[in-house]
Ligand SMILES: Nc1ncnc2c1ncn2[C@@H]1O[C@H](COP(=O)(O)OP(=O)(O)OP(=O)(O)O)[C@@H](O)[C@H]1O
């Protein structure tokens with residue numbers, strides 16, 4: 001039995017067990033995402049939330065010994081269950097908590113009622129096919145898209161009311177390869193050091209360290225336009241790291257990369273996470289990557305979270321339900337959750353999505 | 366039985382495990398609010414200078430057009446003496462107009478860069494830094510100003526080489542720099558505002574080309590306001606380019622001008638431009 005390797009946040013010292021709240025709720029229907037609690041304004045610091053064990057998983061994995069989790073056996077309550085017997089969490093608010101998040105582009109409901117909680121220190125994967133609404137959800141969390149007050153909180157700060165505070169805590173790597181091709185790698189990182197108010201005397205050192213952490217020390221003074229796709233991704237990681245964010249948000253960090261570059265990017269992400277205790281929120285549509293590197297995943301489809309939990313539990317739940325002994329992959333879980341709807345999912349990504357993906361895959365212009 | 370997949374890191378959050386990263390563990394403290402806009406303007410201008418340093422070709426190619434204006438148009442009209450300039454040789458009269466024009470051309474297409482940055486995700490990332498939108502727009506506006514300023518210096522040298530007697534008084538040159546910066550801030554904000562409305566590069570190119578000529582010919586850059594028909598005078602009176610040219614001519618050639626009014630109008634125009642562009646920047650963020 002391996003407890004989720006959730007690390008305490010160094011910026012918020014506290015007993016290591018306080019974060020290991022197992023928040024796995026597997027729902028095969030969408031009822032969970034619809035139960036938007038009326039008290040969206042509940043304070044993050046006082047009510048540790050989302051301690052539930054879903055019906056499907058209540059016996060699959062025993063709760064972490066340090067947390068006495070009352071098994072409600074009621075998946076529908078989902079995140080709305082509050083006031084459980086987990087104590088000592090007051091000092092460490094959740095890295096991300098969003099409640100009933102919705103966003104529409106015109107008549108397209110890109111995000112349609114998402115409830116999510118990302119614990120401090122975990123690697124959380126948001127999975128889904130093209131057009132599922134992953135990018136839109138991330139953009140809501142980063143303050144790029146306007147959200148109503150009370151729907152999104154990042155480390156206890158409201159994304160609508162305290163934009164600057166939220167931005168100071170996040171490092172964001174968008175889906176496109178977004179380094180500036182007409183600057184060197186070092187200049188790219190230094191710009192972000194300046195924009196996050198890194199003091200002049202620390203700047204050169206921090207920039208060099210960030211570049212070193214992603215293995216770009218040697219290429220630092222080359223123009224970013226000459227970098228390969230994998231190098232650009234790592235450069236973007238360095239740009240996000242230089243301000244010491246507590247939450248790293250990576251939108252499809254490995255899209256369009258070859259397998260070796262993908263592994264390199266993930267290895268840097270995990271090494272950085274191990275060294276800094278950062279929380280990582282990552283989107284991807286590579287189920288195998290999510291299975292390997294994420295502590296918990298949310299499967300998203302058509303703007304909603306369809307299932308949520310550790311990859312092991314999601315797979316175990318499916319195996320138990322099928323009862324045929326074959327070990328399902330996360331992709332099987334996804335197919336199961338989405339139902340026969342995966343074809344529709346493929347259509348969900350319109351031309352725009354595909355074009356964007358293609359552009360991402362190409363080198364910097 | 367769940368087994369931790371191989372890719373997971375060892376369960377250790379001890380920063381000592383990676384001693385090299387230690388300085389990256391503390392987030393920089395926030396600066397006071399008044400510090401932020403000038404700091405962001407500085408950062409944006411620096412980036413612009415770094416880009417120019419890496420690619421000087423742009424500097425040279427951009428010098429061609431003003432050189433042609435001065436050489437062909439200027440030399441010819443100096444001979445014809447068709448334009449009443451109040452006793453100043455026409456080439457001298459024209460030089461400040463060409464400085465203003467070439468600076469405007471740079472600024473008015475600056476929005477293309479914003480659209481490019483939007484499409485490439487650079488703008489998205491800038492918008493997620495602790496930078497208020499107005500500070501970001503101001504930074505971009507003055508970055509465009511830096512580019513225009515370098516262009517102005519090039520034209521100034523060109524004109525001197527062609528024998529134009531321009532003032533080299535440092536105070537006057539400082540005034541010239543301020544005028545060019547303010548006017549470029551206005552024109553680049555105009556461009557960013559249009560970018561925020563049309564959202565695509567092609568449409569912005571079209572609109573930019575459609576408005577540069579009226580702005581240029583509807584100003585006193587080539588000929589004095591006195592020779593214009595009444596309707597064109599009205600255009601010139603609301604055209605910031607005219608105030609820029611008036612100020613540059615007064616500072617560089619010493620013709621009678623309305624410096625305080627010019628500065629005031631350019632300052633107000635820049636402020637209005639920054640406000641408009643900040644409001645429209647949100648459309649580019651979506
Ligand atoms: N700026 C936009 N304007 C209009 N519609 C948009 C915009 N951005 C996204 N959409 C639509 O919203 C839906 C969700 O898009 P989103 O980019 O969030 O999906 P995604 O899960 O990130 O997909 P992908 O895997 O392709 O990146 C899609 O149907 C998409 O067409």
Ligand SMILES: [Mg+2]
Nearest residue numbers: 134135136175
């Ligand atoms: Mg996406």
